[in-house]
Amino acid sequence: MGVLPRLCSCSDLSSQGATAVTTSDLVGLRIKTVRRQRGLSQAQLAHPELSDSYVSLIESGKRTPTPAVLELLAQKLDCSLSYLINGVTAEQMEDIELALGYARLALENGEVVEARNRFAELLVNNNLTGLTALRQETEFGLALANEACGDLAEATSILLRLREEELPPDRRIEVAMVLCRVYRESERLTEAVEVGERMLMGNARLPWTDALVELAATLLAAYMERGDLLRARQFAAELLNAADALGTPRSIVAANWNASNVAYTTGHVEESLAFAERALAVQLENGQPRNIARMRLAYLRKRLKARPAEIESVRDALRAAVAEFEQTSTSTIDRGHLNVDLALTEFLSGDYDKAAEHARLGRDLVPEFGHVLGAEANLLLGRIHGAVGRSEEAAEYVASVRDWLAPLPDSRRSASTWYATAETMEQLGDTEGAVESYRRALACVGL
Template structure:
């Protein structure tokens, strides 16, 4: 009997459920298959370093061999260590990693439809079955690509499925952030809040990190959109403390942006712009251009609300952001939002034809479930047509605003849009429609 090398008694679970398969099961099956293909008995494979009973335990999945034992068995079976571990050869693993790299690059470069296709093709590769971490990376990439293409429902479905698996701590945070964001963009504010709160309340959650601060910022936006200003103010302080403790770029940007949002929501407009501009300056100097463009759009939108006299400065920021977003992996929603804010800037400037052009461009880019933003786009187009004296088109766009808002649950954002719709109806001389919209705004605000 040979010398028995050290071993481990537990294997990593690859799939959840009653029929879960462990890494040990799959490694053992591959060793057994290769041994039989080579025409060897367990004793012949084991001799002289191992015992035949030990090889039997490995093949049955009852023992997880150490790296040294695996390397020895790979030599004896004349196959690669990669095959025994993952079920793929070294060449196949190289092809998979190369394909994943191309998909990531396409997403980073803004080629979102190509990225979506590449991720989907990679997931169809049966060789990913035993590569849990790589498969999860691929599914997460597909979710981000689907989100960028405007398919928020598909993105949410993939992310929910990933939440049900065992994930590395950093990936758990990434999935929670993305799912909270997708739900918020889909106007599913209760679901977005539940995702953020449940993750942050977990007893086994990781310590505060850049990712968790980003999750906190996403959750904070959902609180604000839902009108829960008290909870937003309380939670903002917690996120700010965490960001100060970390002191990293990502956390610092998030902290300043959180402070800006809360300051505006409590009526401190100039203070909010100061925080927002600081966040943009830090992000622009150090961070990815996609995130810089997103913040640039948000700062410009805040400027239009707080400092409408600076409309030309805001418009230039939006034009620059649109150019930046076109060169990154920004999704349809980011680009649609930029067009909507450009429409708002043009209305303030009195350029109504340009406002209509940007509003309709935003509508063309809009994901079907971004109902609040779609309603805002139609509202701006309605106002522009009304200012030009085209009452028929203005009323048609205003009817579309009501159609998009009707199915939405009550929230602060929806109340604000109903109020703006009421003002527009009043301007167009639609007294009955104006009264109805005012009543809807009050109901959404809980009054």
């Protein structure tokens, strides 16, 4: 099929006198523009299949051509069907899809900054304007890339904009799931719960699917972090039943992993490991590299608490995970968690230099004074310096924990970190600071 010397873009068409054009207007204007460039009259374009009056109505936007008519006109005009529909030639469409594929690949390979740049560059391509599905997919990819880079505010902004658009059902669920997760990662637990419940418990309860089980699992995590453990236990049981009924790898992983989290949070640690091992076994066979890496890290964290005698084995596995995390699309916050967890095992194993190195790396990977993980890293640095007799530096690190925690909303995780801070301050002789931290811990759980 021939290529026109110059095909006008949507912006060209809208500048030809139309202030507010519809899709039919744009299609008609493209047909008229290409017809004139080909030197054809309306009658010549119409003959013999159509009437020239019908072509006139299409070109003026007063009739919407059927797919069959559009295909016929594209053949007669010797241009691509995609150009008539979207204002994009077949070659331009191929370029867009190739660029989108490279951006997705960068995200999957852990090149999160590169992925973010590629998605952002694609969004400024004028040819993407009329391609709603591809533009939405690009914006969703940009939100994921921003999340992976640790820019949770920008990820939230993009997802909120997308949520207001007309989206396919599966994409709407995906947007809700990621938005719920990003709110949770931002410690905005009330909003995380509202997003999940709005999708799952609307006017018409949807039948369970893999996507809905994963969304529900994300909501379940928000319930736990908010301290609603009774609701979490009930919901976990419901998800396990749904996953058993579906029998799909995605639903089994999501339901069992989050049942593991509930059991762990409520003190049933060995039961938690059993659920986690089932989820991890299925994930290893079917999952994405990023999800496998994140799940393995969380499993090792649980295993360390349940079986402290296995600390050396856990530490070695965490060391190996550093390379795995660098090769997958884990976020900067994921890598922060890995380094802080590794710092803890190095500390418990007596290697204080390595412990301090990884604690600093983990802290520097999260937004300053905007994440509990930064507080946990500084608290660990305080304990490390205290263990080697550097009390003054230890006290400074522990005191700085308050700067990290103070801006955050109350949550169970914040309460736990305030309590650990109070205990460490007490050990360092800071009685006044310990009392204040105990008070903050109680306030976080509503006491």
